[in-house]
Amino acid sequence: MIGGFTLDLIALQLVTGVALGAIYVLLAIGLSLIFGLLNVVNFAHGAFFMVGAYVGVFLFGLTGNFWVSLVITPLMVGGLGLVVERFLVRPLYGRGIDYPLLLTFGLSYVMVEAVRITFGLTGLRLPTPPELRGAVNLGIGYFPLYRLFLIAFTGFIVAALWYFIERTRYGLIIRAGASDPEIVQVLGIDIARVWLVVFAIGTGVAGLSGILAAPLQGVTPEMGVPVLAEAFVVTVVGGMGSLGGAVIAGLLVGIVVAMTSLVAPDMAKVAIFTLMAVVLLVRPRGIMGRAGGMG
Amino acid sequence: MSLTANSSRDTVPGSTTLWLESARKHRFALTLVFLLILPWLMPYEALAVNILIMGLYALGFNLVFGYTGLLSFGHAAFLGTGAYACGIAIATYGIGWFGGIVIGTAVATLTAAVMGVLAIRTRGIYFAMVTLALSMCVYYGLYQMQWLTGGENGLRGVNVKTISVLGLELPFINPTVKYYVVLAFVATAIWLFSRLLASPFGAVLEAIRENEERAKACGYDVARTKLVVFIISGAICGLAGALNALHLSIVPIETLHYTTSGQAVMMALLGGMGTFFGPFIGAATFLLIQDVASSMTNHWQLFVGMIFIGFVLFFPRGIWGSILHWLEGR
Numbered sequence: 001m002i003g004g005f006t007l008d009l010i011a012l013q014l015v016t017g018v019a020l021g022a023i024y025v026l027l028a029i030g031l032s033l034i035f036g037l038l039n040v041v042n043f044a045h046g047a048f049f050m051v052g053a054y055v056g057v058f059l060f061g062l063t064g065n066f067w068v069s070l071v072i073t074p075l076m077v078g079g080l081g082l083v084v085e086r087f088l089v090r091p092l093y094g095r096g097i098d099y100p101l102l103l104t105f106g107l108s109y110v111m112v113e114a115v116r117i118t119f120g121l122t123g124l125r126l127p128t129p130p131e132l133r134g135a136v137n138l139g140i141g142y143f144p145l146y147r148l149f150l151i152a153f154t155g156f157i158v159a160a161l162w163y164f165i166e167r168t169r170y171g172l173i174i175r176a177g178a179s180d181p182e183i184v185q186v187l188g189i190d191i192a193r194v195w196l197v198v199f200a201i202g203t204g205v206a207g208l209s210g211i212l213a214a215p216l217q218g219v220t221p222e223m224g225v226p227v228l229a230e231a232f233v234v235t236v237v238g239g240m241g242s243l244g245g246a247v248i249a250g251l252l253v254g255i256v257v258a259m260t261s262l263v264a265p266d267m268a269k270v271a272i273f274t275l276m277a278v279v280l281l282v283r284p285r286g287i288m289g290r291a292g293g294m295g
Numbered sequence: 296m297s298l299t300a301n302s303s304r305d306t307v308p309g310s311t312t313l314w315l316e317s318a319r320k321h322r323f324a325l326t327l328v329f330l331l332i333l334p335w336l337m338p339y340e341a342l343a344v345n346i347l348i349m350g351l352y353a354l355g356f357n358l359v360f361g362y363t364g365l366l367s368f369g370h371a372a373f374l375g376t377g378a379y380a381c382g383i384a385i386a387t388y389g390i391g392w393f394g395g396i397v398i399g400t401a402v403a404t405l406t407a408a409v410m411g412v413l414a415i416r417t418r419g420i421y422f423a424m425v426t427l428a429l430s431m432c433v434y435y436g437l438y439q440m441q442w443l444t445g446g447e448n449g450l451r452g453v454n455v456k457t458i459s460v461l462g463l464e465l466p467f468i469n470p471t472v473k474y475y476v477v478l479a480f481v482a483t484a485i486w487l488f489s490r491l492l493a494s495p496f497g498a499v500l501e502a503i504r505e506n507e508e509r510a511k512a513c514g515y516d517v518a519r520t521k522l523v524v525f526i527i528s529g530a531i532c533g534l535a536g537a538l539n540a541l542h543l544s545i546v547p548i549e550t551l552h553y554t555t556s557g558q559a560v561m562m563a564l565l566g567g568m569g570t571f572f573g574p575f576i577g578a579a580t581f582l583l584i585q586d587v588a589s590s591m592t593n594h595w596q597l598f599v600g601m602i603f604i605g606f607v608l609f610f611p612r613g614i615w616g617s618i619l620h621w622l623e624g625r
Contacts (some may be wrong), residue, residue: 041420091608097420098366102564103607105557117594229431229553232424240421243553265440271431277413282426284416 005262008140013258015138019147022154023255026209026228028234028246029161034202036241037178038120039097040089044104045231046224047111048203052077052210054115055217057126066129070211077207078200085199090192108224116221126214150212157208157249161201165243174198178241226269233276239289248287311622322571323489327482329575340470342586344477346579349562351481354488355531355575356559361569362492363524364504369410369426372433373529374419375551377403377536379444382453382546387443392455392467396480396537403533404526404622406433411525415518424494427553434551450546466540477538484531489571491527500524504569532559561603567616576615 002010027049034042042048059069088107092099128146136141153173153198165171177194184192217223230253232244238249253272260271279286318325319520330347337343381399384390390398414425437444445448458467458476464492465472491497494619499520502510510515540546558581566577584602588595606613612620 035420039420041424046605052586087602095611098423099611101366101420101423102560103604105560106600106603106607109596113594113597113600117597162532225554226431229428233428236417236424236428265452269435270432270439273428275436276425276428277432280413280416 003263010259011140012138012143013262014255015143015151016147017255017258018251019254020257021152021251023209023213023246024230024234024253025154025250026157026205026212027231028207028238028244028250029158030205031231031235032203032238032246033161033205033239035235036173037198038093038099038100040088040104040199041100043107043228044084044102044111045203045206046226046228047108048077048081048206048211048224048228049210050219050221050224051080051111051115052125053208053214053223054119054124054210055207056211056214057124057219058119060126066126070208073211074204074208075095077210078204081200081203082196084203085196089199090195108228111169112221112224119221119235119284121221123218123220124209125218128215132197136171142162146215153212157205158243161205162243170197174257183203230272233272235286236276237279242286242288243284245288305545313546315619315622317572323486326485326572326575327533329572330478330481333579334471334474340474340584344470344474344542345582346575347474347477347481348535348542349558349582350485350575350578351538352532352535353559353562353566353578355528355535356486356569357563357568357574358488358500358528358531359525360560361567362497362504362561362572363500363521364507365521365525366420366423367414367426367525367528368423368553368560369414369428369430370528370532371551371553371555372410372561373403373407373532373540374431374536374555374559375437375546376406376433377533378540378546378550379450379536380533381537382450382540383443385540386450386452386453391540392458395541396534398538399537400530400533403536404530407526407533408458408522408530411522411529415525416524427556430551430553434548434553438548444546444548447548449548450540451544453540453544453546455541455544473542478540480534480538484534484540492571496520496523523617530559561599563607563613564611565603565613567619568611570613570615570619574583577613580614 005184020167028050029044031042031045034045050212052073056069056073059072060066061183063069084104084107088103089100091252092103132146132149132229135144136148163171166172173184173194177189177191181191184194211225234249234253237253238245239246253275256271256275257268260268283289316346324443333346334340334343337346355373356367359365359367359370377399379399380402381395384398385392385395409428413429414422417425430459437445441444455467457464459465461478465476467473467476474606492500499510499515502513502515502519503517507517536550539550562577562581564572565580566575567573580601584599585595586596609619
């Protein structure tokens with residue numbers, strides 16, 4: 001017993017935190033990827049998350065199959081990302097780091113309103129797929145199957161992204177583009193296309209986290225608004241532009257939320273921002289942030 | 296890298312430029328004249344009061360954004376704490392309206408000092424994210440303190456019906472009286488603001504915006520200057536918040552949300568970053584679009600978002616900034 005809670009309960013809440021953190025991890029990876037390469041802070045990231053949830057609900061209504069929706073949603077949201085990068089963000093390169101940020105902020109208004117017009121103001125629901133309903137016994141207690149799936153699936157996506165970036169030819173180009181875009185350009189690689197693809201991957205992963213979160217929390221046009229602030233916290237805590245940092249910080253934030261909920265449910269949101277303040281005081285560049293990565 | 300809109304110093308002085316220079320010298324007087332006649336230009340007076348207050352809010356924000364080159368997404372925290380502190384002082388503790396304004400401004404200044412100390416540790420693009428996150432911490436914190444702030448229902452009952460100035464009892468519920476009482480505070484603030492910009496301190500701000508490294512090399516304490524600017528900016532926005540609490544008689548919890556910070560960003564950019572008069576033009580434009588569009592459709596934010604995107608892409612100088620630029624180029 002610790003503070004009136006059994007060890008089993010604490011352990012179970014820890015797993016809950018990891019499941020919650022999985023969504024944060026995916027969100028932060030998308031943000032971090034786009035920032036690391038394009039030097040763009042995507043203020044529409046929460047909106048892409050929300051659009052992902054809506055696209056998921058829409059496709060589920062069309063096909064009746066969660067798994068099909070899960071595969072197609074990130075592709076469609078990533079496709080939207082392609083259009084946004086090509087026609088809205090690209091004209092702003094070289095005009096100062098604040099402009100893409102301001103643009104994506106305006107874009108988030110447009111995306112939220114567009115969804116309100118298309119799907120209405122009231123919330124929608126995406127049912128948990130039948131295969132993932134119920135709970136399993138983890139030895140410490142019963143745990144919802146869908147949340148276990150969330151942890152495993154996020155692990156798979158993170159591993160796939162890591163393999164893509166660290167072990168493939170395309171990943172090599174992306175990493176080279178992050179460290180020196182001019183040299184990459186000189187070597188005959190169309191860097192603009194690399195940026196386009198990275199923006200699409202980042203927003204696609206945001207869309208994926210949207211459909212994954214949908215069965216847990218319901219789908220509303222405003223669901224991306226608080227998520228953006230939380231994704232920022234994760235990125236600041238983990239260190240901007242670091243994949244490993246996003247994973248560690250995402251899980252950490254998820255666990256902090258779950259543990260605070262156990263003691264004082266009302267203070268869960270405040271706790272994650274306090275965590276960020278502490279990290280800023282102790283280590284302003286984040287857990288895994290590069291020393292020079294703050295400029 | 297810089298987001299400047301007003302630098303005529305390297306152009307050859309022509310007659311227009313000289314005229315502009317003299318206008319710049321009298322910018323406070325000219326702005327005041329505009330604000331004095333504003334109620335007659337607007338469809339109704341409550342809108343004029345909104346423009347006045349949100350203009351002051353955007354002006355305070357512009358000190359950090361346009362003049363120093365720091366993009367903050369946390370200024371809602373100052374507008375909000377200013378409004379809540381003023382509102383609580385009046386509604387809960389029965390302190391007079393003037394005391395409420397002083398307390399509101401003081402609490403916002405303190406909030407800015409705490410947030411500033413944390414946020415100034417980061418640079419560049421991090422600053423926007425950190426200020427946003429810190430302001431959301433204030434939002435959730437006050438949201439939970441229901442006994443003090445009314446939680447999600449907001450703070451109600453900030454009723455000020457009459458105010459006494461120099462023995463005169465003025466009916467504050469009369470929109471015209473309300474406008475000119477608020478203007479007295481706004482005018483004082485922008486006069487001080489104008490003095491600040493004209494001082495050597497104002498020149499240091501410009502130096503930091505144009506080239507931070509060089510300013511540092513010249514021996515200026517960049518970090519401390521940024522902190523001081525952030526606090527002054529917070530104080531101005533806190534005053535705007537306190538006035539808004541008196542104006543609306545309530546403080547909605549959304550005042551603290553980062554979307555309200557985004558409003559300051561939008562108004563400053565629409566009007567003209569780093570221009571003295573721009574924030575008021577930006578506030579007037581934003582609120583008029585909102586007023587007109589929301590009477591026609593529920594989805595007015597669609598228009599606001601698209602117009603903002605259009606300005607970022609094609610008119611980053613903003614309305615007033617573009618006019619100034621055009622005049623300078625003649």
